[in-house]
Amino acid sequence: MLVKRVIPALAAIGSAAAQSRTCTVSTTTIHSQADATGLSGCRTVSGSIVLAEDAAGAISLSGPEEITGDLQILNNGALETLQSSSLETIGGEFKMNNVTKLISLDFSELESVGSLSWTSVTNLQTATFGPLTKADQVIISDTFLNTLEGIDLSTVRLLDINNNRLLSTFTSKLGSLSENLNIQANGLSLNVSLPNLIWIANMTIANVTDFQVPSLEIVNGSARFDSNYFSTFSAPNLTETSSGDISFVGNSNLDNLTFPVLTKIGGGLLIANNTALEKMTAFPELESVGGAVKLRGSFKEVAFPKLDIVEGAFDVASTEDINSSCDTLGKLAPSSQGGEGKVKGTYACTSKVADANDDTSSGGSSSGGSGSDSSDGGNNDNGAAGLVLNTALFGLVAVAAVASAL
Ligand SMILES: *[C@@H]1O[C@H](CO)[C@@H](O)[C@H](O)[C@H]1NC(C)=O
Ligand SMILES: *[C@@H]1O[C@H](CO)[C@@H](O)[C@H](O)[C@H]1NC(C)=O
Ligand SMILES: *[C@@H]1O[C@H](CO)[C@@H](O)[C@H](O)[C@H]1NC(C)=O
Ligand SMILES: *[C@@H]1O[C@H](CO)[C@@H](O)[C@H](O)[C@H]1NC(C)=O
Ligand SMILES: *[C@@H]1O[C@H](CO)[C@@H](O)[C@H](O)[C@H]1NC(C)=O
Ligand SMILES: *[C@@H]1O[C@H](CO)[C@@H](O)[C@H](O)[C@H]1NC(C)=O
Ligand SMILES: *[C@@H]1O[C@H](CO)[C@@H](O)[C@H](O)[C@H]1NC(C)=O
Ligand SMILES: *[C@@H]1O[C@H](CO)[C@@H](O)[C@H](O)[C@H]1NC(C)=O
Ligand SMILES: *[C@@H]1O[C@H](CO)[C@@H](O)[C@H](O)[C@H]1NC(C)=O
Numbered sequence: 001m002l003v004k005r006v007i008p009a010l011a012a013i014g015s016a017a018a019q020s021r022t023c024t025v026s027t028t029t030i031h032s033q034a035d036a037t038g039l040s041g042c043r044t045v046s047g048s049i050v051l052a053e054d055a056a057g058a059i060s061l062s063g064p065e066e067i068t069g070d071l072q073i074l075n076n077g078a079l080e081t082l083q084s085s086s087l088e089t090i091g092g093e094f095k096m097n098n099v100t101k102l103i104s105l106d107f108s109e110l111e112s113v114g115s116l117s118w119t120s121v122t123n124l125q126t127a128t129f130g131p132l133t134k135a136d137q138v139i140i141s142d143t144f145l146n147t148l149e150g151i152d153l154s155t156v157r158l159l160d161i162n163n164n165r166l167l168s169t170f171t172s173k174l175g176s177l178s179e180n181l182n183i184q185a186n187g188l189s190l191n192v193s194l195p196n197l198i199w200i201a202n203m204t205i206a207n208v209t210d211f212q213v214p215s216l217e218i219v220n221g222s223a224r225f226d227s228n229y230f231s232t233f234s235a236p237n238l239t240e241t242s243s244g245d246i247s248f249v250g251n252s253n254l255d256n257l258t259f260p261v262l263t264k265i266g267g268g269l270l271i272a273n274n275t276a277l278e279k280m281t282a283f284p285e286l287e288s289v290g291g292a293v294k295l296r297g298s299f300k301e302v303a304f305p306k307l308d309i310v311e312g313a314f315d316v317a318s319t320e321d322i323n324s325s326c327d328t329l330g331k332l333a334p335s336s337q338g339g340e341g342k343v344k345g346t347y348a349c350t351s352k353v354a355d356a357n358d359d360t361s362s363g364g365s366s367s368g369g370s371g372s373d374s375s376d377g378g379n380n381d382n383g384a385a386g387l388v389l390n391t392a393l394f395g396l397v398a399v400a401a402v403a404s405a406l
Contacts, residue, residue, distance in 0.1 A: 021041065021042055021043040021044065022042065022043065022044040022045075022046055023039065023041075023042035023044070023045050023046065023047075024046040024047060025045060025046065025047035025048070025049075026047050026048070027047060027048045027049070027050055027069070028045070028047065028048070028049055028050070029049075029050045029051075029052050030049060030050065030051050030052060030055055030059065030061075031052045031054055031055055032055065032056075032059075033057075033058070033059055033060065036059050036060060036061050037060075037063075039061070039063055039064055040062060040063030040064075041063060042063060042064050043063075043064065043065050043066070044064065044065065044066045044067075044068065045064045045066065045067045045068065045069075046068045046069075047067075047068065047069050048067070048069030048070040048071070048072065048092065049061070049067055049069075049070070049071050049072070050070075050072045050073070050074075051071075051072070051073040051076060051079065051082075052076070053074070053075050053076050053077075053078070054076075054078060055073070055076060055078065055079050056078035056079060056080075057078070057079070057080055057081075058080060058081045058082075058083070059079060059081070059082050059083070060082075060083045060084065060085075061082070061083070061084040061086075061087060062083070062084050062085045062086050062087075063084075063086055064084075064086060064087055065086050065087060065088045065089065065109075066087075066088060066089040066090075066091070067087065067089070067090045067091065067092075068091040068092070069091060069092045070090070070092035070093045070094070070095060071090050071092075071093075071094045071095070072093070072095045072096075073095070073096045073097075073099050073102075074095070074096075074097050074098060074099075075097070075098045075099075076098070076099045076100075076101075076102070077098075077099075077100045077101050078101060079099060079101060079102050080101055080102060080103055080104075081102070081103060081104045081105070081106070082102060082104075082105050082106075082107075083105075083106045083107070084106075084107050084108075084109070084110070085108055085109065086109060087107055087109060087110050088109045088110060088111055088112065088130065089110075089111070089112045089113075090110070090112070090113040090114065091114055092114045092115075093113075093114055093115045093116070093117060094113045094114075094115070094116045094117070094118075095116075095117045095118075096117075096118045096119070096121050097117070097118075097119045097120055097121075098119075098120045099118075099120070099121045099124075100120070100121075100122050100123060101123055102121055102123060102124050103123050103124065103125050103126075104124070104125060104126045104127075105124065105126070105127045105128070106126075106127075106128045107127075107128065107129055107130070108128050108129070108130060109130045110129045110130045110132060111129070111130040111131070111132060111133050111134060112132070112133070112134040112135070113132065113134070113135045114135070114136060115135060115136050115137035115138070115139075116132070116135055116137070116138045116139065116140075117137070117138075117139040118139065118140050118141065118143060119139065119141040119142060120141070120142045121142070121143045122142055122143065122144060123144055124143040124144055124145055125144050125145065125146075126145070127145060127150055128150055129150035129151065129152075130150075131149070131150045131151065131152040132150055132151050132152060132153065133152050133153060133154070134153070135151075135153060135156060136156065136157050136158075137156065137157055137158040137159075138151060138153070138156060138158070138159050138160070138161075139158075139159075139160040140160070140161050140162075140164060141160065141161075141162045141163050141164070142162075142163040142164065143164050144164075144165070144166055145164055145166065145167060146166040146167060146168055146187075147167070147168075147169065148161070148167070148170055148172075151172070152172070152173060153172065153173075153174055154173055154174060154175050154176075154196075155174070155175060155176045155177070155178070156174065156177055156178075157177070157178045157179045158177075158179045158180050158181075159174075159177060159180075159181050159182070160180070160181075160182040160183075161182070161183050161186060162182060162183070162184050162185050162186065163184075163185045163186065164186045164187065165186065165187055166187055167186040167187045167190055168187045168189055168190055168191065169190070169191050169192075169193075170183070170190065170191070170192045170193070171192075171193040171194075171195075172193075172194055173195070173196050174194055174196060174197050175196045175197060175198055176197070176198055176199050176200065177197070177199075177200045177201060177203075178201050179201050179202065180201060180202045180203070180204070180221075181200060181202070181203040181204070181205075182203070182204045183203075183204075183205050183206070183208060184204065184205070184206035184207055184208075184226075185206065185207050186207065186208075188207075188209075188229075189209040189229070190207070190208050190209055190210075191208075191209055191210040191211075191212075192205070192208055192210065192211045192212065193210075193212040194212065194213050194216075195212065195214055195215060196215060197213050197215060197216050198215055198216065198217050198218070199216070199217060199218040199219070199220060200216065200218075200219055200220070200223075201219075201220045201221045202219070202220075202221035202222050202223070202244060203219070203222075203223050203224070204224045204226070205223075205224070205225050205226075205228060206225070206226040206227050206228060207227055207228060207229070208228045208229065208230065209228070209229045209230060210230055211225075211228065211230060211233060213235055213238075214236055214237065215237055216235055216237055216238050217237050217238060217239055218238070218239065218240060218241075218242060219238065219240070219241040219242070219244065219246075220241075220242045220243065220244070221241070221242075221243060221244035222241065222244030222245040222246070222247070222267060223241060223244070223245070223246050223247070224245070224246075224247040224249075225247065225248045225249070225251060226247075226248075226249050226250055226251070227249075227250045227251065227252075228251045228253075228254070229251075229252075229253055230251065230253060230254065231253040231254060231255050231256065231276070232254075232255075232256040232257075232258075233248075233251075233254060233256075233257050233258075234256075234257075234258040234259075234260075235258075235259050235262070236258070236260060236261070237261060238259055238261065238262050239261055239262060239263055239264070240262065240263060240264035240265070240266065241264070241265050241266050241267065242264075242266045243266040243267060243290070244266055244267040245265070245267035245268045245269065245270065245291065245362075246259075246265055246267075246268075246269050246270075247268075247269075247270040247271075247362070248270070248271050248272075248274055249270065249271075249272045249273055249274070249360045250272070250273045250274065250360065251274045251277075252273075252274065252275055252276065253276055254274040254276055254277050255276040255277055255278065257271075257274075257277060257280075257282040258282050259282050259283050259285075259286070260284060260285065261285055262283055262285060262286055263285050263286060263287045263288070263306075264286075264287065264288050264289075264290075265286065265288070265289045265290065265291070266290045266291075267290055267291045268289065268290075268291030268292045268293065268294070268312060268362070269283075269289055269291070269292075269293045269294070269295075270294050270295075270362055271294075271295045271296070271297060272294070272295070272296040272297065272357070272359065272360040273296060273297065273357045273358075273360045274297055275297065275298050275357055276298075277297055277298070277299065278298060278299060278300045278301070278320075279299070279300065279301050280295060280297065280299045280301065280302040280303070280316075281301060281302075281303045283304055283307075284303075284305060284306065285306050286304055286306060286307055287306050287307065287308045287309070288307075288308060288309045288310075289307070289309070289310045289311065289312070290311050291311060291312045292310070292311075292312025292313040292314070292315070292345060293310055293312070293313070293314045293315065293316075294313070294315050294316075294362070295315070295316040295317070295318075296316075296317055296318075296356045296357060296359050296360065297318055297319070297356060297357060298318060298319045298320055298356070298357065299316075299318040299320060299322055299325075300318075300320045300321070300322065301322065301325055302316055302318070302322055302325040302326075302329065302349075303325060303328065303329075304329070304332070307332060307342065308342055309342055309344075310332065310342060310343040310344060310345070311344050311345070312344065312345040313343070313345030313346045313347070313348075314329075314332060314333075314343040314345065314346075314347050314348070314349075315346070315347075315348045315349075316329065316348065316349045316350065317348070317349075317350040317353040317356040317359070318350070318351060318352075318353065318356055319352065319353060319354060319356045319357065320351065320352070321351045321352060322349065322351050323351050325349070326349035326350075326351065329349050330347075330349065332347060333347035334346075334347060
């Protein structure tokens with residue numbers, strides 16, 4: 001039985017490793033179940049497997065426990081189900097792009113992949129893993145999945161979940177993430193819960209209904225929140241962003257923002273066009289900001305009771321009357337503007353600016369000047385020119401948006 005299976009495998013692959021059950025291929029292409037069955041005698045496929053554009057219907061890849069290279073399916077509009085009851089490890093990339101008929105993927109033993117990149121797998125409704133506990137990078141974009149329960153990573157470098165219209169919950173035991181988390185344009189009510197997350201390098205979160213990070217202590221880079229639907233956001237244990245920004249733009253329901261123990265923002269702070277946010281009192285312990293502070297909104301009160309140093313500009317404008325807040329904040333201004341010099345850049349605090357919510361830019365229009373040391377500069381016309389925000393993160397969002405539009 002076993003022999004009978006191994007022989008066609010070797011014939012199909014045209015390469016030998018008879019005793020070890022390691023089948024060495026550089027890349028083997030599967031057009032049909034017969035080709036897949038040809039690999040069933042291999043415990044390890046040393047090389048990559050490609051499912052061709054004409055691989056159709058139901059395909060089972062049972063037999064191999066490991067693929068050392070990639071598993072790739074590109075531009076396939078015929079495959080409906082893909083299954084393997086044995087595959088545990090894919091050493092390289094598990095890539096699917098433009099696989100439009102696949103409805104279910106059942107890899108019940110798969111626990112480890114080098115990276116996983118699924119884009120435009122537009123009909124995919126269920127994906128079963130071992131669960132998946134090890135991956136360096138996971139990108140899931142434009143699928144029909146309503147849960148990602150099979151993904152159970154405790155650490156990952158990059159996680160990008162976008163344009164999955166049915167996705168309504170994402171709960172993960174993730175403890176750390178070393179490059180970037182991107183979650184955007186998924187289902188209209190996506191609740192994200194990361195109860196164990198302690199540190200994260202960067203995150204860009206958009207179009208989310210609920211976002212819980214109760215244990216988060218450090219953001220090494222930047223955290224950006226755009227166009228979310230939540231009314232409350234709290235990072236109850238976050239003490240600092242080591243080198244990057246905090247930004248909240250266009251979160252139209254947000255009326256309660258709290259960072260109760262945050263003392264340091266390594267980059268800049270941008271809060272703009274969150275029109276329900278009346279009290280800008282989210283940062284009671286904030287002492288230092290490595291970039292600029294730019295606030296635009298319908299605030300009635302703005303307070304930074306512990307703020308001691310702002311390396312860039314400090315620029316607040318509200319549609320409402322914040323004159324009494326401005327009186328207190330004025331002490332932060334540079335001595336040339338009559339303050340105590342805690343703000344190194346230009347200081348501005350303005351009430352009754354009718355179009356305050358229209359200005360959501362991070363400022364600094366020249367692309368070259370994204371260094372973290374613009375301080376005051378000589379030619380600030382409206383205070384915003386001195387802003388320092390980490391353009392790396394904003395650039396990344398643009399790239400993600402382009403990628404998801406493909
Ligand atoms: C997607 O794959 C189909 C074949 O299934 C192909 O006709 C189409 O051109 C591909 N689309 C893109 C954008 O590559
Ligand atoms: C982020 O900060 C944490 C806590 O200081 C540290 O352990 C981790 O190595 C940092 N990660 C990166 C990617 O800098
Ligand atoms: C999702 O968020 C993006 C910002 O990243 C925004 O441009 C877009 O309008 C939002 N979509 C919806 C449906 O709110
Ligand atoms: C999602 O979060 C919102 C806001 O916190 C909550 O009202 C809703 O019940 C949550 N939905 C699910 C499915 O957990
Ligand atoms: C928040 O931080 C405190 C002090 O480090 C710790 O005791 C507590 O368990 C943390 N809370 C959560 C939910 O992680
Ligand atoms: C994320 O943050 C780190 C700091 O920990 C920074 O060096 C890096 O450039 C950022 N990466 C991306 C992809 O934005
Ligand atoms: C704002 O949110 C915090 C943290 O979730 C909560 O403790 C507080 O009660 C909320 N405040 C209001 C006015 O709802
Ligand atoms: C706020 O203060 C500015 C300048 O001090 C003043 O011109 C303006 O009339 C004040 N607005 C209100 C509503 O008191
Ligand atoms: C501000 O947010 C509203 C939604 O609350 C949106 O319609 C408007 O386009 C946003 N303005 C800017 C300049 O982004």
